[in-house]
Amino acid sequence: MRRFALPLVLLLNACAPVTPGDTPTRALPASSDLPPMKTFGAPRPVQPVRSNNDLALDFIELSFQLESGRALPVFTRFEGPISVRVTGKPPASLGTDLRRLMHRLRTEAHIDIYEAAPGNAANITIEAVSRSDIRKALPHAACFVVPNITTISEYKPNRRTPRTSWSNLRTRERLAIFLPNDASPQEVRDCLHEELAQAIGPLNDLYRLPDSVFNDDNVHTVLTGFDMLMLKAYYSPELRSGMTRGQVAQRLPQILARINPGGENLPANYATRTPRAWSEAVQTALGPGATTGQRRDAAERALDIAQAMGWRDHRRAFAHYANGRLLLASDPKAAQSHFRAADQFYAATPGADLHRAYVATQLAAYAISRGDGDTAMVTLAPHIDRAARNENAALLSTLLLLRAEALDLQGRAAEARTVRLDSLGWARYGFGSDWAVRAKLREISSLSPLKG
Incomplete structure (x- = not known):
């Protein structure tokens, strides 16, 4: 379930806030004068390096609890080959991204999953509908998955009934995933990865996982090496539904x-x-429906809890990030202090390299706004390949656009034009429509004192 999006000033993220519950959640223009959309090549997942004791605990907590805290009585999965079909009005990018994902599931997680022939029924139906249709069915959700139905019209009258209850399942046979067909290609893909992973595997999210899509911070947008390992264990022959x-x-x-x-x-x-009080504080700070004062109080509360817990990992960093985000307008220097602290804690957390790339956009933007191209270049340098490795086009294009502004500040205008042009192809995938790409271009360009 996608509870809320990590709200970055310089980066649009995949999915909007979701009210806590028991439902796992997460069109290109016909012609354009922008460069062609870029897409990623062969996946480059990073394998997790940690104790099998820790991995076993992660597996149990992911598999036997819903995000609401409700315990699941038994283990459930699909028994046998898993067929998938797409219905509704899918965007052009969905077919390619779905095939790439299923190939990864077959080769990395050893799951027997395939696309059903056109017109045939399937175990998993992916229905592409409008964002407004999704919100009518489940307010604040960007995408979600439910058992025992095939269309979104079936969901609303069956919401909170035994038919769509994950707790009542004893095995998985028929599920539906609802994805937006009027979002950017990356948003659709991000939802596809998380919802398909939860359709076939664990249903919980854990803030303590730095390198997983099974985390409500929404930093990772495609299945990671950790996620594939969890799914491989999920479909090991030693396990079966009902255990x-x-x-x-x-x-x-x-x-x-x-x-x-x-x-x-x-x-x-x-x-x-992770105490629920911390999760609720983060939700209030960065989610919908709170006043500015309530957000700031909640962010401070999240940091107080992190310090009291003695955390020095990505959760402490995320609390600093939330405070920095909320202080940007009123106290930029204090915000930068929080961002630097976040970067330090992320740097000390194995598996949190991508988190550092997000924070780098904030640190580099501040340097550019002060006319300091050299600091911005140093800040950005390690993170461009990290964004590419993690297939995050929105983040990659943002980093490249910031790099172009830093190059301009260094007087390297020709290089800046090349980097800016390169960024736009990724922005087409990450942000979608021409107006969104141009808005991002203007937003970052406006940071530079050279541009007024």
């Missing part, structure tokens, strides 16, 4: 020893659980 938490826990050590031998001798980290 209890204890039965699954008993089998996990031999499963993880087989599929992740490198984690056998690593020391366990035993990351602390």
Whole structure:
């Protein structure tokens, strides 16, 4: 379930806030004078490096609890090959992104998943509908997945009934995913990755996971190496639908020893659980419906909880980020202090490289606004390849646009024009419509004192 989007000043993110609950959630112009849209090549996922003891705990908490906190009585998955079909009015990019994702699921997670022949029924129906239709069915959601139905028109009258209850499932046979068909290609793809992963695998999200789409911070937008490892374990032959938490826990050590031998001798980290008070504070600070004062109070409360918990990981960093975000307009220097603190904690957290790239957009933007192209260039340099490796076109285009402004400040105008042109192809995928791409271009260009 996508609870809320990480709201960056310089970066549009994939999905809008979702009210906490038990439902897992997350058109190109005909012609344009912008460069052609760019897409990513072969995936380059980074494999997780941590103890199998920690991975077993992650697996159990992801698989036996909903985001609302409700426990799931038994383990459920599809038993046998999984067929997928697309209905509704899908955008042009969806077919390619779906095929790439299913190829990854087959090759990385060893899941038998395939696209059903046109007109045939399928285990998973992906219905592409308008964002307004999605919000009518589930307010504030950008995308979501539910069991035992195939169309969005079926969902609203069956919402909160036993038919669509994940807790009542004993095996998975028929599910529906609802994706927007009037969003940017990246937003559609991001929703596809998270919702398909939850349709076939774990239903929970955990803030403590730095390198996963199963995290409400929405930093990762495509399935990571950690996610594929979890899904591979989910479909291991040792498990089956209907098993209890204890039965699954008993089998996990031999499963993880087989599929992740490198984690056998690593020391366990035993990351602390995330208190609901912290999650609620972050939701208030960055989600919808709160006043500016309430947001700031909530962000400070999230940081107080993080400090009291003794966290020095990405959750402490995220609390600093939230405070920085909310202080940008009123106290830019204090905001930058929080962003620098966030960067330091992210740097000390294995698996949080992509988080640092997000913070770098804030730090570099501030340097550019002060006419400091050199600092901006140094800040941006490590993160461009990280954005590309993680297939985040919106972030990649933002980093490149910032780099172009920094180059202009250094007097390297020809290089700046080349980098800016390169960024626009990624922006076409990340932000979608021509007006959104141009708005992003103007927004970042306006940071530079050279542009007034």
